[in-house]
Amino acid sequence: MDTAYLIETVIKIVILLLVFSALAGFGTYFERKVLAFMQRRLGPMHVGPYSLLQIAADGVKLFTKEDIVPQNVVGPIFKIAPVITAATAFMAAAAIPFMPSFTIFGYEVHPIISDINVGILYILGVMAIGLYGPLLGGMASANKWSLISAARAASVFISYEVVSGLSLLAPIMMVGSLSLIDFNNYQAAGVGSWMIWSQPVAFVLFVIAAFAETGRTPFHLIANDHEIIDGFGTEYSGMRWGLFFIGEYANMFFISFVIALIFLGGFGDGSVGGALALLGKVSFIFFFFLWTRAAWPDVRPDQLMWLCWKVLMPIAVVNIVITGIVMMF
Amino acid sequence: MFEAIAFYLFAILTISMFSIAVLTSQALYALTSLAAGMIFISAFFFILGADFLGAVQIIVYTGAVLALYAFGMMFFDTTRDVVEKRTSPMLVFGMSGMAALLIVLIFAAPIVSDNIAALYPVQEGVGNAQAVGMVLFTKYLVPFEVAAVMLLVAMIGGIILAGKKMDTSLTLLDEDKSPLSVETNEKAAS
Numbered sequence: 001m002d003t004a005y006l007i008e009t010v011i012k013i014v015i016l017l018l019v020f021s022a023l024a025g026f027g028t029y030f031e032r033k034v035l036a037f038m039q040r041r042l043g044p045m046h047v048g049p050y051s052l053l054q055i056a057a058d059g060v061k062l063f064t065k066e067d068i069v070p071q072n073v074v075g076p077i078f079k080i081a082p083v084i085t086a087a088t089a090f091m092a093a094a095a096i097p098f099m100p101s102f103t104i105f106g107y108e109v110h111p112i113i114s115d116i117n118v119g120i121l122y123i124l125g126v127m128a129i130g131l132y133g134p135l136l137g138g139m140a141s142a143n144k145w146s147l148i149s150a151a152r153a154a155s156v157f158i159s160y161e162v163v164s165g166l167s168l169l170a171p172i173m174m175v176g177s178l179s180l181i182d183f184n185n186y187q188a189a190g191v192g193s194w195m196i197w198s199q200p201v202a203f204v205l206f207v208i209a210a211f212a213e214t215g216r217t218p219f220h221l222i223a224n225d226h227e228i229i230d231g232f233g234t235e236y237s238g239m240r241w242g243l244f245f246i247g248e249y250a251n252m253f254f255i256s257f258v259i260a261l262i263f264l265g266g267f268g269d270g271s272v273g274g275a276l277a278l279l280g281k282v283s284f285i286f287f288f289f290l291w292t293r294a295a296w297p298d299v300r301p302d303q304l305m306w307l308c309w310k311v312l313m314p315i316a317v318v319n320i321v322i323t324g325i326v327m328m329f
Numbered sequence: 330m331f332e333a334i335a336f337y338l339f340a341i342l343t344i345s346m347f348s349i350a351v352l353t354s355q356a357l358y359a360l361t362s363l364a365a366g367m368i369f370i371s372a373f374f375f376i377l378g379a380d381f382l383g384a385v386q387i388i389v390y391t392g393a394v395l396a397l398y399a400f401g402m403m404f405f406d407t408t409r410d411v412v413e414k415r416t417s418p419m420l421v422f423g424m425s426g427m428a429a430l431l432i433v434l435i436f437a438a439p440i441v442s443d444n445i446a447a448l449y450p451v452q453e454g455v456g457n458a459q460a461v462g463m464v465l466f467t468k469y470l471v472p473f474e475v476a477a478v479m480l481l482v483a484m485i486g487g488i489i490l491a492g493k494k495m496d497t498s499l500t501l502l503d504e505d506k507s508p509l510s511v512e513t514n515e516k517a518a519s
Contacts, residue, residue: 118383128388
């Protein structure tokens with residue numbers, strides 16, 4: 001392992017952290033604006049032109065707010081829970097190829113931190129650890145609603161991990177590899193070879209599971225807004241709460257990248273156009289998250305469980321069996 | 330050199346995490362450090378180049394610890410310390426003897442491992458998942474299938490145990506017919 005590799009990896013990690021922390025801030029701005037336009041409002045308008053500086057204002061507010069650790073909480077666990085959410089979101093990004101490899105000053109750069117050959121499994125696993133954030137946050141706060149919310153979060157995450165894993169099995173069987181770069185190369189021939197055409201069912205299932213695992217609105221039971229409190233985050237203030245937020249939005253971006261890479265052709269043949277197309281796809285999927293939030297109400301917990309275990313999981317299993325039969329003959 | 334640094338780092342982290350899990354009297358600390366230790370163990374698989382097993386270690390064991398959390402939620406007030414009952418000094422004596430024996434065995438282990446030769450060498454140009462699959466479906470086919478059948482039996486058993494009253498929904502039941510209100514009605518009548 002030479003020094004150049006080490007320096008390259010450190011630089012890539014720093015860039016990734018900076019870019020996606022900033023994007024998490026921009027994500028909140030876009031979310032407010034998109035929701036406002038869909039509900040015939042203007043959204044934030046006062047801080048700068050079109051309130052573009054709202055992110056800076058929010059950042060200053062979050063950083064300077066008093067950091068309260070309430071009485072009777074389990075201190076260390078309470079403090080580490082937001083870090084788990086944010087850290088696991090960024091750890092999952094280690095196996096995502098964000099762009100095709102390019103050459104800069106005669107040095108070939110691969111915009112992926114580590115191309116381990118089980119990339120997709122690693123991403124799913126590390127994103128699954130992310131649920132310890134809400135769970136520990138809820139259990140460590142001495143607050144009954146936080147605890148209920150943590151229990152709900154655990155049940156939703158565990159259930160939908162089954163769906164996301166099973167739905168991805170069929171594409172994995174077709175590609176024959178777990179690396180996201182192999183997924184991309186499998187679909188490099190053009191729009192016709194995208195996985196979404198050969199595996200539409202898996203695509204729909206995985207997108208639904210992605211909504212559940214990032215805790216977005218049709219399945220926003222983790223921080224249930226109807227209870228007027230913020231679920232597991234009720235006792236948090238300032239930057240600790242901000243870390244939960246960064247984790248949630250970074251997760252949304254990363255899962256958008258995963259969806260685009262697995263089902264929508266990724267960066268294609270690796271040209272500049274392909275890289276731009278990947279960014280376009282990711283932006284659309286992110287917009288789709290916001291669009292759904294504006295258009296759909298939340299579902300009840302029992303409906304969520306019914307959907308997962310009685311509808312989505314059987315469909316996913318049938319999809320795998322049919323894919324296997326088609327591949328055999 | 331990086332491997333050595335990573336090994337010692339994760340060895341220290343793993344051992345300290347599991348020590349916390351054993352020594353603390355606070356349920357949340359114990360469960361969290363158990364989960365963290367399980368995840369740190371996966372680092373050893375990654376160092377050895379067994380990426381697939383590393384990812385599986387993360388997925389399976391975090392899921393397993395999560396089940397413990399679920400029980401913790403039901404049985405304890407997790408924000409309070411658990412008061413342990415230490416009944417028999419003989420048990421402590423026996424356990425510490427076992428632990429001492431185990432340490433001796435661990436340090437003696439390299440003597441044994443010198444005599445072990447790998448019978449199934451790693452095939453060149455085969456990915457991690459494929460290599461595991463090949464061994465599972467040739468040499469270890471019977472244990473693999475038996476494990477699958479056992480899991481199936483456990484699953485069916487679980488469904489039967491849990492599903493006795495599943496065809497009636499507690500949410501949709503009339504208020505006076507639900508088991509909770511029946512109890513209170515009986516109390517009121519008597």
